[in-house]
Amino acid sequence: MEWALAELLKNPDTMTAARREFDGKFPECHVIKESDLADLPYLCACVKETLRLHPPAPLLLPRRAAKDCHVMGYTVPQGAHVFVNVWAIGRDPRYWEDASSFKPERFMVGDVDFKGSHFEFLPFGSGRRICSGLPMAVREIQLAVATLVHGFDWSLPEGTAAGDLEMEERYGVTLKKLNPLVLFPTPRV
Numbered sequence: 425m426e427w428a429l430a431e432l433l434k435n436p437d438t439m440t441a442a443r444r445e446f447d448g449k450f451p452e453c454h455v456i457k458e459s460d461l462a463d464l465p466y467l468c469a470c471v472k473e474t475l476r477l478h479p480p481a482p483l484l485l486p487r488r489a490a491k492d493c494h495v496m497g498y499t500v501p502q503g504a505h506v507f508v509n510v511w512a513i514g515r516d517p518r519y520w521e522d523a524s525s526f527k528p529e530r531f532m533v534g535d536v537d538f539k540g541s542h543f544e545f546l547p548f549g550s551g552r553r554i555c556s557g558l559p560m561a562v563r564e565i566q567l568a569v570a571t572l573v574h575g576f577d578w579s580l581p582e583g584t585a586a587g588d589l590e591m592e593e594r595y596g597v598t599l600k601k602l603n604p605l606v607l608f609p610t611p612r613v
C-alpha cells in the first residue's frame with residue numbers, strides 16, 4: 425500500500441486517472457466496498473503495476489532442485505537452493521516496455537494476471553507453492569488502496585515536490601521502502 429501511494433503521488437497523472445474512474449460511478453460520500461472493485465479496472469491495474477515494480481517477496485521463497493537440471497546453459501545440481509528473482513523479471517526490458525516507469529495502462533490491455541501462469545509477472549509465485557493467501561491478499565490490497573485514493577486527498581510534507589519523492593528500496597526477504605513514506609491525509613468522504 426505504501427508503494428502504491430508513493431507511485432500514485434510521484435506520477436500525478438495516474439492519481440488523476442484513478443480518481444476519475446470513481447467519478448460518475450459513485451457519489452462523493454460513497455465508502456468503497458469489495459463489490460465495487462469490478463467497476464475499478466484502472467485502480468486494480470495500479471495495484472498490479474505496483475506489485476510488478478515492488479514485489480513484496482522479491483526472491484519468492486527459496487526452493488531446492490529435486491534433481492540435476494539444465495537451464496539456459498547452466499547446470500543446477502540436485503539439492504541446490506534456487507531463488508527466483510521476480511524483482512528483476514518485473515523490470516526486464518525484454519518483457520516490459522519502458523520497464524522502470526509506473527504505467528498502470530499496460531495492464532489495461534491483455535490478460536496478464538497474478539495467478540502464476542504469466543512468468544513475466546510473479547509477485548505471488550507460481551506452481552504448487554504459489555501464495556495460498558493470494559485471493560484474500562489481492563482483494564485486501566485493492567480495497568485498501570481504493571479506499572485511500574477515493575477517501576482522502578494526500579499531500580507531501582512542505583518543500584517536497586511529487587517528482588522528488590524518493591523511491592529507494594531496502595533489500596531483504598521483503599522489499600520495503602528505505603525511508604517510510606510521509607503523507608498528510610485530508611478526508612474527502
Ligand code: HEM
Pocket residue numbers: 479480481484485486547548549550551552553554555556557558560561565
Ligand atoms: C501482498 C500480499 C502477499 C504477497 C505479495 C505474497 C507473496 C507470496 C509469495 C511470493 C509466496 C511464495 C510463493 C512461491 O515461492 O512460489 C507466498 C507464499 C505463501 N503465502 Fe503469501 N503473499 C501475500 C499475502 C499472503 C496472505 C494474506 C496470506 C495468508 C492469508 C499468505 C499466505 C501464504 C502462504 C501460506 C504461503 C506458503 C505457500 C506454500 O508454500 O505452499 N500470503 N506468498
